[in-house]
Amino acid sequence: MPAHFTEEDFQIHRTLDSIPGNWSAKTEAPSNIALIKYWGKKGLQIPMNASLSFTLSRSKTVTQAEAVRSNSGSEKITFKFYFEGKRNKQFEKKIQIFFKRIEPYAPYLNHFEWTFRSKNTFPHSSGIASSASGFAALAKIIIQLEQYLFPGINRDFLAYKTSFLARLGSGSAARSTASGIQIWGKHESIPGSNDLYAIDFPFPLHPDFHQMHDWIFLLDTATKTVSSTRGHALIDNHPFKPGRIQSVKKQLDKLSIALQQGDTETFGQIIEEEALTLHALMMSSHPAYILMKPETLDMILKLWNFRKQTHAKLYFTLDAGANLHLIFPQKDLQNAIAFAKQFPEIKIIKDEIL
Numbered sequence: 001m002p003a004h005f006t007e008e009d010f011q012i013h014r015t016l017d018s019i020p021g022n023w024s025a026k027t028e029a030p031s032n033i034a035l036i037k038y039w040g041k042k043g044l045q046i047p048m049n050a051s052l053s054f055t056l057s058r059s060k061t062v063t064q065a066e067a068v069r070s071n072s073g074s075e076k077i078t079f080k081f082y083f084e085g086k087r088n089k090q091f092e093k094k095i096q097i098f099f100k101r102i103e104p105y106a107p108y109l110n111h112f113e114w115t116f117r118s119k120n121t122f123p124h125s126s127g128i129a130s131s132a133s134g135f136a137a138l139a140k141i142i143i144q145l146e147q148y149l150f151p152g153i154n155r156d157f158l159a160y161k162t163s164f165l166a167r168l169g170s171g172s173a174a175r176s177t178a179s180g181i182q183i184w185g186k187h188e189s190i191p192g193s194n195d196l197y198a199i200d201f202p203f204p205l206h207p208d209f210h211q212m213h214d215w216i217f218l219l220d221t222a223t224k225t226v227s228s229t230r231g232h233a234l235i236d237n238h239p240f241k242p243g244r245i246q247s248v249k250k251q252l253d254k255l256s257i258a259l260q261q262g263d264t265e266t267f268g269q270i271i272e273e274e275a276l277t278l279h280a281l282m283m284s285s286h287p288a289y290i291l292m293k294p295e296t297l298d299m300i301l302k303l304w305n306f307r308k309q310t311h312a313k314l315y316f317t318l319d320a321g322a323n324l325h326l327i328f329p330q331k332d333l334q335n336a337i338a339f340a341k342q343f344p345e346i347k348i349i350k351d352e353i354l
């Protein structure tokens, strides 16, 4: 079982003997797709339920940081954030909140003036969660600095602290600081799982799941009408909240067993139920909202029909948006190609699971 760390463990009380004049780093972090969804939170970025995700291998954020020692000894971290070459004030606002939250855990950041330059390897508004990879990349940079300033800190500790920090930027980012299958949130039958940071799936994965694909069909690239932050908040007084908390536990147990046993059909059934439940929760919120598009529903029905005829192991999941993620094992690559032929006009981002 992995070592367990508390919030207190991640705090820094040591002072610095010397501060370098300047420091720079470059890092990248992958995006992830949740199969068991995190939807609803308690307190400061504590998930209402445990979630499980696949880490994507091609869709990443690459971030470069330059730090120059600041003479002002500022209370607040001063920084500029450039996204795809342009200063982005909207992101700066979100990052400012993140920096405020992580201050007890990374007080050394205040000694510098920062410039961040960030870009994604996937198109903007593509339905791939860029906040997950974006905050994960920032957390990695911060931990690289911690390692530089305080050499000799245990590697496991730093890996978990990276996920811990990323979580304070965006919940799903906690699952983007490592690779493979990530679990975030306390779940009884998963040893080591906890609400503060993500851990690797701790059981042997059946070889049938070793080479999985995620093809993202871009059905809608407009900005979401309801943000995830608002969506999480709408779960607070949701009439189905108690039922969701109960049922998602069983779903995670079933998925965990399917992943160990190579039960692709149960895997597919669970991930599709999860996607539809996420959207059903949105549609039954107060106020209600719908993020799927007619094209999403059309594609789901066509997929079910295709599966009935071919018995192909192609399954879908959805994020908080309209784009369909087609998840399938390597063995079904030809089937995926045949299915995609029905939609020649739709752009597809072809990713794999890391």
Ligand code: PMV
Pocket: 033, 034, 036, 037, 038, 039, 051, 129, 131, 170, 171, 172, 173, 228, 229, 232, 278, 319, 320
């Ligand atoms: O990390 P957030 O606050 O953007 O929320 C992510 C929510 C979902 O993407 C819908 C589900 C998940 O677990 O990633």
